[in-house]
Amino acid sequence: MSSIFPSHYKSKQEKQLPDSPPPAKTYAELNEQSTHLLISHVEVLEMFQITSRATIYKCRQTRGFPEPITLMPLRWLRSAVEEWKDNTSRFGKRF
Numbered sequence: 001m002s003s004i005f006p007s008h009y010k011s012k013q014e015k016q017l018p019d020s021p022p023p024a025k026t027y028a029e030l031n032e033q034s035t036h037l038l039i040s041h042v043e044v045l046e047m048f049q050i051t052s053r054a055t056i057y058k059c060r061q062t063r064g065f066p067e068p069i070t071l072m073p074l075r076w077l078r079s080a081v082e083e084w085k086d087n088t089s090r091f092g093k094r095f
Contacts, residue, residue: 039081041074047085063088 041053050056053074059065066080 035078037078038069038075039078044076044081047081 039047041056044056045051045053056065060067064084066076066084068074068076
C-alpha cells in the first residue's frame with residue numbers, strides 16, 4: 001500500500017499547467033505599477049511628497065505639469081515628469 005500525502009490533494013486552482021498564463025493582476029496592483037517608460041500616480045505622489053491626486057491636477061492647470069498618457073490606470077511618461085521636475089527645481093519651485 002502506498003502512502004498518500006496532503007500534497008497529493010492539491011486543488012485544481014493550485015495546479016497550473018506549465019503553459020498557462022500567470023494569474024491576472026488586480027486593478028489595485030495595476031494602478032500602482034510603474035515601468036521604466038511609464039510612471040504611475042502613486043510614484044508621482046511619492047516623488048513630489050504629496051498626498052493627493054487633486055494636487056497633480058491643479059499643477060497640470062497652473063504649472064504646466066505633463067498631461068497623463070493614460071487615464072485608466074493613470075500613467076505619465078517618466079521622461080516628461082522627470083524633465084518637468086528638473087526644470088521646476090532650477091527655479092526653486094515645488095508643488
